[in-house]
Amino acid sequence: MEPFSSLITPDKNSKQPVYIQIANQLMELIRKGFLQTGYQLPSSRQLADSLNVHRKTVVRAYEELLAQGWLESRIGTGTFIAAHFPEIKPQSSLTEPLGNNNSSKKAGFTFEEKPHLNRAVIKNNIKLHLDDGFPDPRLAPLEELSRAYRTQLLTGNPYVRLGYGDTAGSYWLRKELSAYLNETRGLKTSPENILITRGTVMGLYLASTGLLKKGDSVVLGELSWSSATGNFLQAGANVVKIPVDEFGIDVEALEKICKNQAIRMVYVTSHHHYPTTVALRADRRIQLLHLSEKYGFIIFEDDYDYDFHYLSKPLLPLAGADRSGMVLYCGSFTKAISPAFRVGYLVGSENVISYLAQLRRIIDRQGDTMLENAMAELLQNGVIQRHLRKSLRTYRNRRDYFCGLLKTELDNYLHFQKPDGGMAVWTEFDKKIKLKDLSEKALKNDLFFSDGSENNSPTEIRNATRLGFASSTTEELEQCVGIMKKLLS
Structure with a gap:
Protein backbone atom coordinates (compact mmCIF):
# COMPACT_ATOMS: atom_id res chain seq x y z
CA MET A 1 0.00 0.00 0.00
CA GLU A 2 2.97 2.36 0.40
CA PRO A 3 3.22 3.41 -3.30
CA PHE A 4 -0.47 4.35 -3.36
CA SER A 5 -0.30 6.48 -0.23
CA SER A 6 2.72 8.35 -1.60
CA LEU A 7 1.62 8.68 -5.24
CA ILE A 8 -2.11 9.29 -4.87
CA THR A 9 -2.50 12.52 -2.95
CA PRO A 10 -6.07 13.89 -3.05
CA ASP A 11 -6.57 17.48 -1.99
CA LYS A 12 -9.67 17.75 0.19
CA ASN A 13 -9.67 21.55 -0.19
CA SER A 14 -9.89 21.38 -3.98
CA LYS A 15 -13.16 22.19 -5.80
CA GLN A 16 -12.75 18.96 -7.75
CA PRO A 17 -14.40 16.00 -6.00
CA VAL A 18 -11.95 13.70 -4.20
CA TYR A 19 -13.15 10.60 -6.02
CA ILE A 20 -12.40 12.28 -9.37
CA GLN A 21 -8.91 13.20 -8.13
CA ILE A 22 -8.26 9.57 -7.13
CA ALA A 23 -9.58 8.28 -10.47
CA ASN A 24 -7.46 10.76 -12.45
CA GLN A 25 -4.30 9.89 -10.54
CA LEU A 26 -4.90 6.16 -11.02
CA MET A 27 -5.33 6.81 -14.76
CA GLU A 28 -2.02 8.66 -14.78
CA LEU A 29 -0.28 5.68 -13.10
CA ILE A 30 -1.69 3.40 -15.80
CA ARG A 31 -0.72 5.77 -18.63
CA LYS A 32 2.86 6.02 -17.36
CA GLY A 33 3.22 2.25 -17.03
CA PHE A 34 3.47 2.06 -13.24
CA LEU A 35 0.31 -0.04 -13.12
CA GLN A 36 0.39 -2.76 -15.78
CA THR A 37 -2.39 -4.79 -17.40
CA GLY A 38 -3.72 -7.42 -15.03
CA TYR A 39 -2.45 -5.71 -11.87
CA GLN A 40 -4.87 -6.23 -8.98
CA LEU A 41 -5.77 -3.05 -7.14
CA PRO A 42 -6.26 -3.06 -3.37
CA SER A 43 -9.79 -3.37 -2.08
CA SER A 44 -11.78 -0.19 -1.68
CA ARG A 45 -11.53 -0.47 2.12
CA GLN A 46 -7.73 -0.93 2.03
CA LEU A 47 -7.16 2.01 -0.34
CA ALA A 48 -9.54 4.20 1.65
CA ASP A 49 -7.62 3.47 4.86
CA SER A 50 -4.31 4.18 3.10
CA LEU A 51 -5.51 7.53 1.68
CA ASN A 52 -7.50 8.49 4.78
CA VAL A 53 -10.76 8.93 2.87
CA HIS A 54 -14.22 7.39 3.14
CA ARG A 55 -14.61 3.95 1.56
CA LYS A 56 -17.52 5.19 -0.60
CA THR A 57 -15.15 7.74 -2.14
CA VAL A 58 -12.84 4.98 -3.39
CA VAL A 59 -15.86 2.93 -4.54
CA ARG A 60 -17.00 5.88 -6.69
CA ALA A 61 -13.47 6.28 -8.10
CA TYR A 62 -13.36 2.59 -9.06
CA GLU A 63 -16.85 2.77 -10.57
CA GLU A 64 -15.78 5.78 -12.67
CA LEU A 65 -12.73 3.92 -14.02
CA LEU A 66 -14.76 0.76 -14.62
CA ALA A 67 -17.30 2.78 -16.64
CA GLN A 68 -14.50 4.36 -18.71
CA GLY A 69 -12.80 1.03 -19.41
CA TRP A 70 -9.64 1.56 -17.38
CA LEU A 71 -10.47 -1.20 -14.89
CA GLU A 72 -12.30 -4.51 -14.96
CA SER A 73 -14.02 -6.31 -12.12
CA ARG A 74 -13.75 -10.07 -11.64
CA ILE A 75 -16.49 -11.51 -9.45
CA GLY A 76 -15.12 -13.03 -6.29
CA THR A 77 -11.57 -11.96 -7.11
CA GLY A 78 -11.32 -8.14 -7.11
CA THR A 79 -10.59 -5.13 -9.32
CA PHE A 80 -7.83 -5.24 -11.97
CA ILE A 81 -6.21 -3.00 -14.56
CA ALA A 82 -8.09 -3.74 -17.82
CA ALA A 83 -6.59 -6.45 -20.00
CA HIS A 84 -6.73 -4.50 -23.27
CA PHE A 85 -3.89 -2.06 -22.41
CA PRO A 86 -0.52 -2.66 -24.11
CA GLU A 87 2.59 -3.09 -21.99
CA ILE A 88 4.04 0.34 -21.17
CA LYS A 89 7.56 0.73 -19.86
CA PRO A 90 7.77 3.43 -17.17
CA GLN A 91 9.63 6.52 -18.44
CA SER A 92 10.41 7.97 -15.02
CA SER A 93 10.95 7.01 -11.41
CA LEU A 94 8.04 5.83 -9.30
CA THR A 95 8.99 8.40 -6.68
CA GLU A 96 8.58 11.37 -9.05
CA PRO A 97 5.33 13.36 -8.73
CA LEU A 98 2.71 12.63 -11.37
CA GLY A 99 2.31 15.13 -14.22
CA ASN A 100 5.66 16.82 -13.65
CA ASN A 101 6.45 17.39 -17.33
CA ASN A 102 5.35 21.04 -17.64
CA SER A 103 3.00 20.13 -20.51
CA SER A 104 0.62 22.95 -19.62
CA LYS A 105 3.33 25.47 -20.55
CA LYS A 106 5.19 23.76 -23.39
CA ALA A 107 3.81 21.36 -25.99
CA GLY A 108 5.51 18.08 -26.74
CA PHE A 109 5.46 18.80 -30.49
CA THR A 110 7.25 21.48 -32.47
CA PHE A 111 5.68 24.22 -34.58
CA GLU A 112 6.82 27.31 -36.43
CA GLU A 113 6.05 30.64 -34.77
CA LYS A 114 5.60 33.25 -37.50
CA PRO A 115 7.01 36.73 -36.78
CA HIS A 116 4.12 38.59 -38.42
CA LEU A 117 1.76 37.20 -35.76
CA ASN A 118 3.81 38.65 -32.92
CA ARG A 119 1.84 41.82 -32.23
CA ALA A 120 0.91 43.28 -28.87
CA VAL A 121 -2.78 43.26 -27.96
CA ILE A 122 -4.12 46.65 -26.91
CA LYS A 123 -5.93 46.45 -23.57
CA ASN A 124 -8.33 49.13 -22.40
CA ASN A 125 -7.24 49.24 -18.78
CA ILE A 126 -5.35 52.56 -18.75
CA LYS A 127 -7.00 55.69 -17.34
CA PHE A 134 -11.15 54.30 -31.43
CA PRO A 135 -14.67 55.59 -30.82
CA ASP A 136 -15.98 56.74 -27.46
CA PRO A 137 -18.34 53.98 -26.24
CA ARG A 138 -19.90 56.49 -23.85
CA LEU A 139 -21.61 58.00 -26.90
CA ALA A 140 -22.94 54.69 -28.22
CA PRO A 141 -26.74 54.17 -28.36
CA LEU A 142 -26.52 51.37 -25.81
CA GLU A 143 -30.06 51.66 -24.45
CA GLU A 144 -31.56 51.38 -27.93
CA LEU A 145 -29.24 48.49 -28.79
CA SER A 146 -30.08 46.75 -25.51
CA ARG A 147 -33.81 47.02 -26.16
CA ALA A 148 -33.43 45.78 -29.73
CA TYR A 149 -31.27 42.84 -28.60
CA ARG A 150 -33.78 41.90 -25.90
CA THR A 151 -36.59 42.01 -28.45
CA GLN A 152 -34.68 39.63 -30.71
CA LEU A 153 -34.09 37.23 -27.81
CA LEU A 154 -37.69 37.07 -26.64
CA THR A 155 -39.99 37.46 -29.66
CA GLY A 156 -40.74 35.27 -32.63
CA ASN A 157 -40.39 31.54 -33.33
CA PRO A 158 -37.64 30.33 -30.92
CA TYR A 159 -36.65 27.43 -33.19
CA VAL A 160 -35.90 29.86 -36.01
CA ARG A 161 -34.72 32.74 -33.82
CA LEU A 162 -32.28 30.73 -31.73
CA GLY A 163 -31.28 28.11 -34.28
CA TYR A 164 -28.71 28.03 -37.08
CA GLY A 165 -28.94 30.85 -39.57
CA ASP A 166 -27.45 31.92 -42.87
CA THR A 167 -23.65 31.80 -42.92
CA ALA A 168 -23.68 35.02 -44.94
CA GLY A 169 -25.39 36.75 -42.03
CA SER A 170 -28.85 37.91 -41.05
CA TYR A 171 -30.87 38.60 -44.20
CA TRP A 172 -32.61 41.48 -42.44
CA LEU A 173 -29.30 43.16 -41.68
CA ARG A 174 -28.01 42.55 -45.20
CA LYS A 175 -31.19 44.08 -46.61
CA GLU A 176 -31.01 47.16 -44.37
CA LEU A 177 -27.27 47.49 -44.87
CA SER A 178 -27.66 47.27 -48.65
CA ALA A 179 -30.12 50.17 -48.62
CA TYR A 180 -27.91 52.15 -46.23
CA LEU A 181 -24.72 51.64 -48.27
CA ASN A 182 -26.51 52.45 -51.52
CA GLU A 183 -27.85 55.69 -50.06
CA THR A 184 -24.73 56.89 -48.23
CA ARG A 185 -21.90 55.53 -50.38
CA GLY A 186 -23.31 55.44 -53.87
CA LEU A 187 -23.08 51.64 -54.10
CA LYS A 188 -25.43 49.50 -56.15
CA THR A 189 -25.91 46.43 -54.00
CA SER A 190 -28.50 43.85 -53.05
CA PRO A 191 -28.41 41.64 -49.94
CA GLU A 192 -26.68 38.97 -52.03
CA ASN A 193 -23.70 41.30 -52.47
CA ILE A 194 -23.05 41.44 -48.72
CA LEU A 195 -21.37 39.03 -46.31
CA ILE A 196 -21.69 39.91 -42.62
CA THR A 197 -18.40 39.38 -40.77
CA ARG A 198 -17.14 39.90 -37.24
CA GLY A 199 -15.16 42.93 -38.40
CA THR A 200 -12.70 44.07 -41.04
CA VAL A 201 -10.07 41.57 -39.91
CA MET A 202 -12.37 38.65 -40.73
CA GLY A 203 -13.09 40.17 -44.13
CA LEU A 204 -9.37 40.44 -44.77
CA TYR A 205 -8.76 36.88 -43.62
CA LEU A 206 -11.48 35.46 -45.86
CA ALA A 207 -10.28 37.41 -48.90
CA SER A 208 -6.65 36.45 -48.27
CA THR A 209 -7.38 32.78 -47.63
CA GLY A 210 -9.96 32.38 -50.36
CA LEU A 211 -8.55 34.52 -53.16
CA LEU A 212 -4.76 34.35 -52.77
CA LYS A 213 -2.46 31.47 -53.58
CA LYS A 214 0.99 30.99 -52.15
CA GLY A 215 3.41 33.19 -54.09
CA ASP A 216 0.80 35.71 -55.27
CA SER A 217 1.87 39.35 -55.01
CA VAL A 218 -0.12 41.86 -52.98
CA VAL A 219 0.62 45.61 -53.06
CA LEU A 220 0.29 47.88 -50.02
CA GLY A 221 1.52 51.33 -49.10
CA GLU A 222 4.89 51.56 -47.37
CA LEU A 223 2.89 52.81 -44.42
CA SER A 224 -0.04 50.47 -43.95
CA TRP A 225 -2.11 48.55 -41.41
CA SER A 226 -0.09 45.74 -39.89
CA SER A 227 -3.15 43.45 -39.64
CA ALA A 228 -3.52 43.63 -43.40
CA THR A 229 0.15 42.80 -43.91
CA GLY A 230 -0.13 39.93 -41.44
CA ASN A 231 -3.11 38.41 -43.25
CA PHE A 232 -1.36 38.51 -46.61
CA LEU A 233 1.82 36.97 -45.21
CA GLN A 234 -0.22 34.28 -43.47
CA ALA A 235 -1.76 33.39 -46.84
CA GLY A 236 1.75 32.94 -48.29
CA ALA A 237 1.62 36.03 -50.48
CA ASN A 238 4.56 38.25 -51.41
CA VAL A 239 4.00 41.72 -49.99
CA VAL A 240 5.12 44.54 -52.29
CA LYS A 241 5.30 48.06 -50.82
CA ILE A 242 4.79 51.32 -52.76
CA PRO A 243 5.31 54.93 -51.61
CA VAL A 244 2.64 56.97 -49.85
CA ASP A 245 2.55 60.76 -49.97
CA GLU A 246 0.08 63.51 -49.04
CA PHE A 247 -2.32 62.28 -51.74
CA GLY A 248 -2.31 58.59 -50.79
CA ILE A 249 -0.62 55.64 -52.44
CA ASP A 250 1.58 56.36 -55.46
CA VAL A 251 -0.46 54.88 -58.31
CA GLU A 252 2.25 55.58 -60.91
CA ALA A 253 4.66 53.45 -58.87
CA LEU A 254 1.98 50.73 -58.86
CA GLU A 255 1.72 50.83 -62.65
CA LYS A 256 5.48 50.40 -63.03
CA ILE A 257 5.30 47.28 -60.87
CA CYS A 258 2.34 45.92 -62.86
CA LYS A 259 4.37 46.18 -66.07
CA ASN A 260 7.05 43.90 -64.63
CA GLN A 261 5.14 41.36 -62.56
CA ALA A 262 1.66 39.95 -61.99
CA ILE A 263 -0.24 41.54 -59.12
CA ARG A 264 -3.13 39.65 -57.57
CA MET A 265 -4.43 42.24 -55.09
CA VAL A 266 -3.97 45.85 -54.00
CA TYR A 267 -4.95 46.81 -50.46
CA VAL A 268 -6.01 50.42 -50.02
CA THR A 269 -7.59 52.63 -47.35
CA SER A 270 -8.75 55.19 -49.89
CA HIS A 271 -10.85 57.47 -47.70
CA HIS A 272 -8.46 58.01 -44.79
CA HIS A 273 -5.18 56.26 -45.50
CA TYR A 274 -3.97 54.24 -42.55
CA PRO A 275 -2.02 55.42 -40.63
CA THR A 276 -1.54 58.92 -42.11
CA THR A 277 -5.30 59.74 -42.58
CA VAL A 278 -4.75 61.38 -46.03
CA ALA A 279 -7.37 60.80 -48.74
CA LEU A 280 -6.59 59.18 -52.07
CA ARG A 281 -6.84 61.99 -54.63
CA ALA A 282 -9.57 61.83 -57.28
CA ASP A 283 -7.25 61.33 -60.27
CA ARG A 284 -5.46 58.49 -58.48
CA ARG A 285 -8.80 56.83 -57.73
CA ILE A 286 -9.69 56.85 -61.43
CA GLN A 287 -6.25 55.59 -62.39
CA LEU A 288 -6.34 52.81 -59.77
CA LEU A 289 -9.64 51.50 -61.10
CA HIS A 290 -8.30 51.68 -64.66
CA LEU A 291 -5.16 49.73 -63.71
CA SER A 292 -7.28 47.11 -61.94
CA GLU A 293 -9.25 46.50 -65.13
CA LYS A 294 -6.14 46.55 -67.31
CA TYR A 295 -3.96 44.23 -65.22
CA GLY A 296 -6.68 42.17 -63.55
CA PHE A 297 -5.87 42.69 -59.88
CA ILE A 298 -8.39 42.76 -57.05
CA ILE A 299 -8.78 45.99 -55.07
CA PHE A 300 -9.47 45.38 -51.39
CA GLU A 301 -10.92 48.68 -50.18
CA ASP A 302 -10.83 48.97 -46.39
CA ASP A 303 -13.17 51.85 -45.48
CA TYR A 304 -12.64 51.64 -41.73
CA ASP A 305 -14.00 55.08 -40.69
CA TYR A 306 -16.00 56.40 -43.64
CA ASP A 307 -18.58 58.17 -41.50
CA PHE A 308 -16.16 60.58 -39.85
CA HIS A 309 -15.10 63.18 -42.40
CA TYR A 310 -15.10 66.79 -41.19
CA LEU A 311 -14.10 69.03 -44.09
CA SER A 312 -16.94 68.18 -46.48
CA LYS A 313 -19.11 65.24 -47.37
CA PRO A 314 -17.23 61.91 -47.25
CA LEU A 315 -15.56 60.87 -50.49
CA LEU A 316 -17.45 58.10 -52.23
CA PRO A 317 -15.70 54.71 -52.17
CA LEU A 318 -13.92 53.19 -55.14
CA ALA A 319 -16.54 50.45 -54.99
CA GLY A 320 -19.20 52.96 -56.05
CA ALA A 321 -17.39 53.62 -59.34
CA ASP A 322 -16.44 49.98 -59.97
CA ARG A 323 -18.15 48.72 -63.12
CA SER A 324 -16.03 45.61 -63.65
CA GLY A 325 -16.46 43.79 -60.33
CA MET A 326 -12.81 44.27 -59.31
CA VAL A 327 -13.39 45.86 -55.87
CA LEU A 328 -14.06 44.15 -52.55
CA TYR A 329 -15.38 46.77 -50.15
CA CYS A 330 -15.03 46.19 -46.41
CA GLY A 331 -16.22 48.12 -43.37
CA SER A 332 -17.62 47.63 -39.87
CA PHE A 333 -19.63 49.17 -37.07
CA THR A 334 -16.57 49.09 -34.81
CA LYS A 335 -15.83 52.79 -35.27
CA ALA A 336 -19.50 53.74 -35.31
CA ILE A 337 -20.51 51.95 -32.09
CA SER A 338 -17.69 50.23 -30.19
CA PRO A 339 -14.99 47.60 -30.84
CA ALA A 340 -16.83 45.16 -28.55
CA PHE A 341 -19.70 44.82 -31.04
CA ARG A 342 -18.22 42.61 -33.72
CA VAL A 343 -20.33 43.34 -36.78
CA GLY A 344 -18.66 44.11 -40.09
CA TYR A 345 -19.43 43.60 -43.75
CA LEU A 346 -17.72 42.57 -46.96
CA VAL A 347 -19.28 43.76 -50.23
CA GLY A 348 -18.56 42.31 -53.67
CA SER A 349 -19.96 40.49 -56.66
CA GLU A 350 -22.52 37.79 -55.80
CA ASN A 351 -20.38 34.83 -56.87
CA VAL A 352 -17.42 36.00 -54.75
CA ILE A 353 -19.62 36.68 -51.70
CA SER A 354 -21.23 33.25 -52.04
CA TYR A 355 -17.81 31.59 -52.22
CA LEU A 356 -16.40 33.52 -49.26
CA ALA A 357 -19.53 32.68 -47.24
CA GLN A 358 -18.76 29.01 -47.84
CA LEU A 359 -15.21 29.59 -46.66
CA ARG A 360 -16.42 31.48 -43.59
CA ARG A 361 -18.47 28.43 -42.61
CA ILE A 362 -15.40 26.30 -41.89
CA ILE A 363 -14.01 28.78 -39.35
CA ASP A 364 -17.20 30.35 -37.97
CA ARG A 365 -20.60 28.76 -38.66
CA GLN A 366 -22.38 32.09 -38.36
CA GLY A 367 -22.28 35.37 -36.51
CA ASP A 368 -24.36 36.59 -33.58
CA THR A 369 -27.83 36.52 -35.14
CA MET A 370 -29.37 38.39 -32.21
CA LEU A 371 -26.86 41.22 -32.50
CA GLU A 372 -27.11 41.33 -36.29
CA ASN A 373 -30.90 41.61 -36.16
CA ALA A 374 -30.65 44.23 -33.43
CA MET A 375 -28.32 46.26 -35.66
CA ALA A 376 -30.79 45.84 -38.52
CA GLU A 377 -33.57 47.26 -36.34
CA LEU A 378 -31.41 50.27 -35.39
CA LEU A 379 -30.63 50.91 -39.06
CA GLN A 380 -34.28 50.55 -40.03
CA ASN A 381 -35.39 52.97 -37.31
CA GLY A 382 -32.65 55.50 -38.08
CA VAL A 383 -30.99 55.17 -34.64
CA ILE A 384 -27.52 54.52 -36.06
CA GLN A 385 -27.85 57.34 -38.55
Missing part, protein backbone atom coordinates in the same frame (compact mmCIF):
# COMPACT_ATOMS: atom_id res chain seq x y z
CA LEU A 128 -5.98 58.02 -20.20
CA HIS A 129 -5.40 57.07 -23.82
CA LEU A 130 -4.43 58.56 -27.15
CA ASP A 131 -5.23 55.32 -28.92
CA ASP A 132 -5.14 54.17 -32.53
CA GLY A 133 -8.35 56.02 -33.33
CA ARG A 386 -28.77 59.82 -35.79
CA HIS A 387 -25.96 58.50 -33.60
CA LEU A 388 -23.43 59.01 -36.40
CA ARG A 389 -24.54 62.61 -36.98
CA LYS A 390 -24.21 63.36 -33.26
CA SER A 391 -20.83 61.59 -33.01
CA LEU A 392 -19.52 63.46 -36.05
CA ARG A 393 -20.13 66.80 -34.34
CA THR A 394 -18.54 65.59 -31.10
CA TYR A 395 -15.47 64.14 -32.78
CA ARG A 396 -14.99 67.25 -34.93
CA ASN A 397 -14.94 69.38 -31.76
CA ARG A 398 -12.49 66.99 -30.11
CA ARG A 399 -10.26 67.01 -33.19
CA ASP A 400 -10.17 70.80 -33.22
CA TYR A 401 -9.50 71.04 -29.49
CA PHE A 402 -6.79 68.36 -29.56
CA CYS A 403 -4.99 69.84 -32.56
CA GLY A 404 -5.09 73.23 -30.83
CA LEU A 405 -3.47 71.71 -27.73
CA LEU A 406 -0.77 70.02 -29.79
CA LYS A 407 -0.02 73.31 -31.53
CA THR A 408 0.12 75.51 -28.43
CA GLU A 409 1.67 73.07 -25.94
CA LEU A 410 3.87 70.69 -27.96
CA ASP A 411 4.75 72.59 -31.14
CA ASN A 412 8.50 72.41 -30.38
CA TYR A 413 8.44 68.62 -30.11
CA LEU A 414 6.27 67.35 -32.96
CA HIS A 415 4.75 68.05 -36.37
CA PHE A 416 1.30 67.17 -37.74
CA GLN A 417 -1.31 68.12 -40.29
CA LYS A 418 -4.84 68.61 -39.03
CA PRO A 419 -6.73 65.63 -40.49
CA ASP A 420 -9.76 66.17 -42.70
CA GLY A 421 -11.33 63.06 -41.24
CA GLY A 422 -10.79 60.01 -39.10
CA MET A 423 -10.32 59.63 -35.37
CA ALA A 424 -6.58 60.11 -34.93
CA VAL A 425 -3.80 62.58 -35.75
CA TRP A 426 -0.72 61.27 -37.58
CA THR A 427 2.06 62.83 -35.53
CA GLU A 428 5.77 62.97 -36.33
CA PHE A 429 8.05 63.62 -33.35
CA ASP A 430 11.41 65.38 -33.33
CA LYS A 431 14.19 62.92 -34.18
CA LYS A 432 15.86 63.68 -30.85
CA ILE A 433 12.88 62.24 -28.99
CA LYS A 434 12.93 58.49 -28.40
CA LEU A 435 9.29 57.68 -28.95
CA LYS A 436 9.54 54.24 -27.36
CA ASP A 437 10.97 55.69 -24.15
CA LEU A 438 8.36 58.44 -24.12
CA SER A 439 5.55 55.91 -24.53
CA GLU A 440 6.88 53.78 -21.66
CA LYS A 441 7.20 56.80 -19.34
CA ALA A 442 3.68 57.92 -20.25
CA LEU A 443 2.32 54.49 -19.38
CA LYS A 444 3.75 54.86 -15.87
CA ASN A 445 1.72 58.07 -15.65
CA ASP A 446 -1.55 56.34 -16.66
CA LEU A 447 -1.37 57.51 -20.28
CA PHE A 448 -1.29 55.07 -23.18
CA PHE A 449 -0.23 55.80 -26.74
CA SER A 450 1.57 53.65 -29.28
CA ASP A 451 5.34 54.00 -29.62
CA GLY A 452 4.89 53.85 -33.42
CA SER A 453 7.33 50.95 -33.83
CA GLU A 454 5.00 49.08 -36.18
CA ASN A 455 5.26 52.03 -38.59
CA ASN A 456 9.03 51.60 -38.88
CA SER A 457 10.89 49.56 -41.48
CA PRO A 458 14.35 47.94 -41.33
CA THR A 459 15.73 50.89 -43.32
CA GLU A 460 13.80 53.80 -41.78
CA ILE A 461 12.78 54.84 -38.27
CA ARG A 462 9.88 57.23 -38.82
CA ASN A 463 9.49 58.29 -35.18
CA ALA A 464 5.79 58.85 -35.78
CA THR A 465 2.55 57.49 -34.39
CA ARG A 466 -1.22 57.91 -34.42
CA LEU A 467 -2.67 59.85 -31.50
CA GLY A 468 -6.36 59.09 -31.23
CA PHE A 469 -8.63 61.86 -29.96
CA ALA A 470 -12.16 60.53 -30.47
CA SER A 471 -12.37 58.31 -27.38
CA SER A 472 -11.46 61.09 -24.91
CA THR A 473 -13.33 64.16 -23.73
CA THR A 474 -11.73 67.59 -24.07
CA GLU A 475 -10.86 67.48 -20.37
CA GLU A 476 -9.18 64.10 -20.80
CA LEU A 477 -7.33 65.32 -23.89
CA GLU A 478 -6.04 68.26 -21.88
CA GLN A 479 -4.73 65.87 -19.22
CA CYS A 480 -3.06 63.72 -21.89
CA VAL A 481 -1.25 66.64 -23.47
CA GLY A 482 -0.27 67.91 -20.02
CA ILE A 483 1.42 64.60 -19.20
CA MET A 484 3.26 64.55 -22.53
CA LYS A 485 4.43 68.14 -22.05
CA LYS A 486 5.71 67.36 -18.57
CA LEU A 487 7.63 64.31 -19.82
CA LEU A 488 9.12 66.22 -22.76
CA SER A 489 10.14 69.32 -20.82
